[in-house]
Amino acid sequence: MNIGKAAAASGISAKMIRYYESIGLIPEVSRTAAGYREYTDKDVHRLRFIWRARDLGFSVDQMSELLALWQDRGRASADVKRIALAHVAELERKARELMEMSETLSHLASNCQGDSRPDCPIINQLSKPCGCEEAVQSEGDKADSNQADRQE
Amino acid sequence: MNIGKAAAASGISAKMIRYYESIGLIPEVSRTAAGYREYTDKDVHRLRFIWRARDLGFSVDQMSELLALWQDRGRASADVKRIALAHVAELERKARELMEMSETLSHLASNCQGDSRPDCPIINQLSKPCGCEEAVQSEGDKADSNQADRQE
DNA sequence: TATAGACCTTGCCATCATTGGAAGGTCAAG
DNA sequence: CTTGACCTTCCAATGATGGCAAGGTCTATA
Numbered sequence: 001m002n003i004g005k006a007a008a009a010s011g012i013s014a015k016m017i018r019y020y021e022s023i024g025l026i027p028e029v030s031r032t033a034a035g036y037r038e039y040t041d042k043d044v045h046r047l048r049f050i051w052r053a054r055d056l057g058f059s060v061d062q063m064s065e066l067l068a069l070w071q072d073r074g075r076a077s078a079d080v081k082r083i084a085l086a087h088v089a090e091l092e093r094k095a096r097e098l099m100e101m102s103e104t105l106s107h108l109a110s111n112c113q114g115d116s117r118p119d120c121p122i123i124n125q126l127s128k129p130c131g132c133e134e135a136v137q138s139e140g141d142k143a144d145s146n147q148a149d150r151q152e
Numbered sequence: 153m154n155i156g157k158a159a160a161a162s163g164i165s166a167k168m169i170r171y172y173e174s175i176g177l178i179p180e181v182s183r184t185a186a187g188y189r190e191y192t193d194k195d196v197h198r199l200r201f202i203w204r205a206r207d208l209g210f211s212v213d214q215m216s217e218l219l220a221l222w223q224d225r226g227r228a229s230a231d232v233k234r235i236a237l238a239h240v241a242e243l244e245r246k247a248r249e250l251m252e253m254s255e256t257l258s259h260l261a262s263n264c265q266g267d268s269r270p271d272c273p274i275i276n277q278l279s280k281p282c283g284c285e286e287a288v289q290s291e292g293d294k295a296d297s298n299q300a301d302r303q304e
Numbered sequence: 305t306a307t308a309g310a311c312c313t314t315g316c317c318a319t320c321a322t323t324g325g326a327a328g329g330t331c332a333a334g
Numbered sequence: 335c336t337t338g339a340c341c342t343t344c345c346a347a348t349g350a351t352g353g354c355a356a357g358g359t360c361t362a363t364a
Contacts, residue, residue, distance in 0.1 A: 002311080002312070003311095003312075004310095004311065013352085015352070015353090016350080016352095018314090019351080032359095034360080035314095035358085036313080037313090048280075048281065049278050052277070052278045053278055055253075056253050057253040059350090060350080066275070066278065069275065070278070070279060073270060075270045076267065076269070077265050077267055077270060077271060078266045078267055081264045081265075081274065084257050084260065084264070087257060088258045088261065091250045091251070092251075094250050095247045095250035095251045095254065098250070101207075101209045102244050102247065104208060105236050105239060105243070106240045109233050112233045112236070113230075114229055114230045115230055116228040116229075117228070118225060118229060119229060120227075120232045122233065122236050123222055123229075123232055126205055126218065126222070127197070128200075129197060154341075155341075156340065165322085166340095167322075168323090171321080171322075184330095187329085187341080187342060188330080188340090188341055188342080189341085211320080211321090308361100308362090308363090311361095312358075313356100315354100315356095316354090316355090318352085319349105319350100319351085319352085320349100321348100324345105324346085324347080325347105327342100327344095330341065331338100332338095332340095333338095334336085334337085
């Protein structure tokens with residue numbers, strides 16, 4: 001099967017398949033006399049593995065480790081679990097980071113009239129002169145009000 | 153004030169200040185006879201604005217719009233709010249995406265013994281042959297489940 | 305058989321925001 | 335005057351992906 005078929009079968013673009021080969025994530029496959037790459041079902045199976053791992057947000061390096069463990073009959077599931085949980089922690093960290101931004105901004109926006117006048121708590125917050133503590137609290141997350149948010 | 157001082161005062165690295173200047177996010181500042189950039193308090197104030205916007209995850213393009221609105225005495229707060237809310241939606245989308253990955257993986261990991269044996273639901277899931285919808289089996293989860301078919 | 309068009313090959317560029325480094329000039333303290 | 339910290343510009347790399355170009359190959363059809 002050529003690279004186009006392998007791409008369609010695996011869900012990974014031909015471009016990315018060549019890229020993964022170039023960086024050594026997957027082995028070089030055999031070529032036809034004309035130089036076309038030839039993929040076996042086994043190769044496609046590996047690509048699908050990568051496709052799923054990628055879908056879970058694993059990096060190329062992590063996928064490389066996972067592929068090695070997959071191949072390793074003597075693997076310890078603890079090794080797989082460790083990689084997975086480290087990734088979960090990272091995903092959660094990033095998600096929290098995004099949610100903090102979102103909440104801060106959402107709060108500011110909720111206090112913005114959104115009309116034709118220039119006064120705006122979002123702009124006010126961004127233009128504050130220093131990084132003083134009275135900035136929007138993202139870590140403390142005190143639920144207690146400060147609704148009005150001194151928007152001068 | 154030279155770029156190093158401006159960087160320290162604004163929280164943005166000298167490297168990034170030069171970059172922001174090169175792409176036109178901030179105007180070119182005056183230079184000393186020796187070619188050193190000179191920053192005024194106003195310049196630093198603008199850099200702090202950028203620092204805060206960046207901290208909220210705004211892209212350079214969005215910051216450019218926000219800076220223009222900041223400078224615009226006749227701005228409509230609705231324009232600011234629109235940008236902010238669009239960004240909130242994007243942040244939430246990304247956060248949800250990460251959380252979905254995290255939850256899927258977390259669930260798989262919770263069913264993994266994490267011992268010295270090779271059987272592992274995480275590897276099993278990744279190695280499934282097709283994109284079938286029979287997601288992860290829940291708590292009940294037969295531990296006997298299909299051994300990941302390795303390639304060899 | 306000739307040809308069109310779909311596919312393959314390699315290689316380079318672009319993204320986005322940021323960091324790093326090299327080579328060379330400048331400034332301030334000792 | 336030296337030293338070291340700073341500044342300047344330019345170039346490169348990151349990670350994962352898409353795009354394009356130039357050229358070769360395969361396949362179906364006229």
